[in-house]
Each structure stands twice: as C-alpha cells, then as structure tokens.
Amino acid sequence: MSQLTRSDARRNRDLIIAAAREAVAAHGTDTSLREIARRAGVGIGTLYRHFPTREAMLEALLDADFEALRLRADSLLATPSPDEALLTWLREMAAGSATYRGLPESIMDALADEESRLHITCAQMRSAGGRLLERAQRAGSVRADVTITEVISLVLGLAWAAERAGEATDLAARLLTTAMYGLARPAQEGSPAT
Structure with a gap:
C-alpha cells in the first residue's frame, strides 16, 4: 500500500468516525450505515472496509x-x-x-x-x-x-x-x-x- 493510499485510508476512517459520532448522536445506535457513509463523503464499500x-x-x-x-x-x-x-x-x-x-x-x-x-x-x-x-x-x-x-x-x-x-x-x-x-x-x- 503506498503512502498516499495509507494516508487516504486514515483520512477516510477519521471522516467515517466523525460522521458516525454525529449520526449516532442524532439518530441513535441503529442509525443507517448508508447515512453515515453519505455524511462522511465515502461510499458504503469504504465504510465496510473500515468497519465490517x-x-x-x-x-x-x-x-x-x-x-x-x-x-x-x-x-x-x-x-x-x-x-x-x-x-x-x-x-x-x-x-x-x-x-x-x-x-x-x-x-x-x-x-x-x-x-x-x-x-x-x-x-x-x-x-x-x-x-x-x-x-x-x-x-x-x-x-x-x-x-x-x-x-x-x-x-x-x-x-x-x-x-x-x-x-x-x-x-x-x-x-x-x-x-x-x-x-x-x-x-x-x-x-x-x-
């Protein structure tokens, strides 16, 4: 994995965590994973790669x-x-x-x-x-x-x-x-x- 790819992966993970924090605070632990991916600006596949x-x-x-x-x-x-x-x-x-x-x-x-x-x-x-x-x-x-x-x-x-x-x-x-x-x-x- 190249340095750019690792840094992108880390950035995506951080974006997902931040979006999840907001979405779960607003809608609870059952909030839609698609909604979290949307808020993070990533695809659902990216979310699942980080959080299966x-x-x-x-x-x-x-x-x-x-x-x-x-x-x-x-x-x-x-x-x-x-x-x-x-x-x-x-x-x-x-x-x-x-x-x-x-x-x-x-x-x-x-x-x-x-x-x-x-x-x-x-x-x-x-x-x-x-x-x-x-x-x-x-x-x-x-x-x-x-x-x-x-x-x-x-x-x-x-x-x-x-x-x-x-x-x-x-x-x-x-x-x-x-x-x-x-x-x-x-x-x-x-x-x-x-």
Whole structure:
C-alpha cells in the first residue's frame, strides 16, 4: 500500500468516525450505515472496509469513552469515601450512556455476548467498576449481595428509562441517586436508621 493510499485510508476512517459520532448522536445506535457513509463523503464499500459490522463502528466510537471511564474508576479508588467514589463513577457512566440513543441496550447486549466486538471493551469497564463496588462493600456502605453486573444493569436501565422520557442526563442522575438508597447496606437491627 503506498503512502498516499495509507494516508487516504486514515483520512477516510477519521471522516467515517466523525460522521458516525454525529449520526449516532442524532439518530441513535441503529442509525443507517448508508447515512453515515453519505455524511462522511465515502461510499458504503469504504465504510465496510473500515468497519465490517455496526458493532465494529460502535466499538471505535466507544473505545476512548470506555477507556476514560475505566481510568476514572482507577483514580476514584484513591478517594477517601468508597460509596461516594462508586456513586460518582456510576453517575459518569449514566451520563456517558446518554450520549447516544440506544447505547444502554447496546452495552447490555455486548456484556451478555462474549462473541460481540464490544464485549471486551465493556467487560474491562465492568471490571473497573467492580473494583469500586467491592471497595464500597468492604467498607460496609453498600450491600454485599449485589454484583457489578447487577449494578451496571440498574444504571443502564435507568439511563434507558430516562432516554425514553426525553431527559437522558438529568433524569438518569436523579434516578440513580434514588436507586443508591436501595444499594445502601441496611442498618443493623437495633441501630438507628440513617
């Protein structure tokens, strides 16, 4: 492949990613691949050469976002309050899920399907959140009988519900704060409720 061809291929990929970001933000994760190719100014064949499936394109869109969320979880492990660290991360995850309509469903599908191209990226994010959950559980501030998969399902379900109500970010954050009361470790019998 000549230098000119490689540079053209890189430029086309960048154009497709930019167009996909706009189209998916406007129309959701099920947006037409033909529409993305049109917005990028490339043929559908060029789009498929770079991204043979919709999932491959979504993976390229989400990879940086999920990596940032994973790194954020790592940095929150150093904060003094384990439950506040978990809540902060979950809020950021809910806000990120609201970026693209249909994203909460795509993430849940990818977590359940080990053959999915998105699975590894989503699983790494889940693992990072799991460390925050385990820390909050060890501190006794979060119930010990919930898993990170259940918590992520809860957050994505809330993000999906907020998306359907047309208030994705604000409503998802409010619903998540309310749901955190259900995740809180119940007060010991005989001790005052907080």
